Structures are given as structure tokens and as C-alpha cells.
Amino acid sequence: MRNRMFVFYLLLMLTLMSCSKTEIGFNGQVYLYLSEPEVNRYPVEKGDSIVVKGFNSWTIGDEHKGMLPDSVVRDSGYDKSYVYYICAVTAEFKMNEEDFIIMYADQNTKLGYSFPDMGYIGVSNTVKDYDSLDDSFVMNTYLIYISQEKDGKKMDIWYPCSPFDLEWHCFSFKDIDVKSKEDK
Template sequence: MNKGLFLCGLFIALFLAGCGDDEVKIANQMTLYSRPDTIHLGGDLGMDSILVKGFTACEAYDAKWGTLPEVVAREFDMNASYLYFSYEARVVLLEDSIYDIGIGHFLDEKAGFSEDLSSHGFVISTFGVQKDKKQVLACTYLIYVEKNSDGEKIDRWLPVRPEELQWRYLRIEDFDQLKNIE
């Protein structure tokens, strides 16, 4: 009886150990935190142009062994097999008011990818009130390539490193003044 339990336990342990090679799991919920810099670029007609550099949080949500998504591999000429992590980068700010720009395509900006990775840009929206100010959330996506299939360290962020992210939006100061614009 003991011999049968031992063999059964050994079989289960070997089976579980063999399964672990095909799947990559994210250990300890890999999240980076930072304090972004906000720069007021000025403006007119009751609008201020705001540039935010950096991020508030950048969290890994997926890990894979294999080729990068086709559009990303083509853009960065990285066609081999890699261990890579998908990240969602966010910046959270407090504003008096905001002009909602929706999904933007900022090819000349240091923005991450849109959610489907087909273009560069970010989504921005308001999601609540804190201390009599609107909470503004902007979100974009990054890929971190750790190593190739030969084990060679790559250590590359696509399209930019999280600390190089730039988010640009308009802050509306005077909605009444905007109504008079033709």
C-alpha cells in the first residue's frame, strides 16, 4: 500500500513539474510605481495644454513565450521567439475640468500602444471626484522583452520605457468662453 502511494505521489510530482515548462506565470504581480511630472504648457481660449511625463503605475498583466504580436514585431523588426510581458501603464491626476480627447494617435509622441497594439496612443477619461477635483485616468500599453529563446538577455521596452512616457491633454478652464468659439 505504501509503495503504491509513493509511486502515485511521485507520478503526480513529475507530471506537475513537466507542465511548468510550457507556461509562464507572473510572479508577485509585477507592478512599478512612480510619481509623474506635470508641465503646464499654457494655452488660450480657456484651455491649458498639459504634458505629463512618466507614470503613476505600470502593471504586468500577461507573460508569454513566443513571437511578439505581428504588428509590434514588424514595427521593431523583432521576429524571433522571446519571453515577454505585457504591461498596462497608467497615470492618475486630479483636475478641475478636462476636455475628453478619447483615443488619440500620437505617432510623434512618446506614448505607448493602444489596447489592440495597432497604433501608438492612450485613452484618457474622468472617473470620479476626490477633494472637489475630477480624477483623470490615462492608460496605455507597453511590452517588456526580457530574453530570447536562446536565453540571451534582451531587456527592451516597446515602444518606450515607462519613465519615458508622455501624455498630452487639454484642461478646460472656462467652458462658457468655449461656447462663443465659431
């Protein structure tokens, strides 16, 4: 069984390498995939609309066997028993000094789930090193990769979308004083 899993991961890595500019690292049982997202800023009144396509990294977690999480079954219709993985996907981009950024998702946004419990589709985000000149906005989402049905029938399904199809939407407000009253 262990040899089959190794072959599966090796084939998955080779497939992804042939399809993109992806570097692959191995860390114990978790695979880490690195890429560079495309970040576009579109000026609008008092800010920028920011669209980030792709991702910086994603990791495949442990193998799961059985039914998918309830919300995924409800949303996707995949209601059998599967071999699947929950993948954490991250996109990060450099903020401008004056940025105050919020995430938003409309019906055209391609995202995964907000948390690994797969409760609802969305994104979680943080600002990295907020007090430094090297501010980055970091967004996380979670995807399901179904590799096979429990009876052994091979599958290759990403849900709700492939990490290569992710599209993150943000809005950057300009000239907003984000300092607290204590800082004044």
C-alpha cells in the same frame, strides 16, 4: 524554472529601485510599480496644454513565449521568438474644476499601445469621479518588455519605450459647458 523567474523578478525590482523613486509591491504573479509623474500646464488661448511625463503605476502581466503581437513585429522589427511581458501603464492627474480634457498624440509623443491587444500606438483615457470635487484624469497605455530571446539570450528591451520615458499630451478646454441637454 520557478526559481529562475523569481530571481529575474527580484533583479528587475532591484534595478528599477536603484534607477528611480519607485516603490515595489507584489501581488500574486503580477508586479506593481508606483511612481509620481511630472505634470506641467502651459496656458494657451482658451485652455491649457498639459504634458505629463512618467507614470503613476504599471503592472507586469503574465509571461509570454513566442512571437510578439503582429503589430509590434511590424512596427519594431523584432521578428524572432521571445520571452516577453505586456505591461499596463497608468498616469493620473487632478483636473481643475473647469477642465474638459482631450488626449492627443503627435509624432513627438512617447506612448505605448492603446489596448493590451497591441493594435495601434495611442492611449485610452477616462475621467474618474466626474461628479465629485476630486476629479482625476486617468490615461492608460501598454508596453512590451522583452526579457530574452527564446534560445535564452538575455535582453532588456522596452517597446515602444520605457515607462520612465512616457510622455502624455493633453489639452484642457476652458469655459465649455459639458452638461447634457437633460441637465439644463
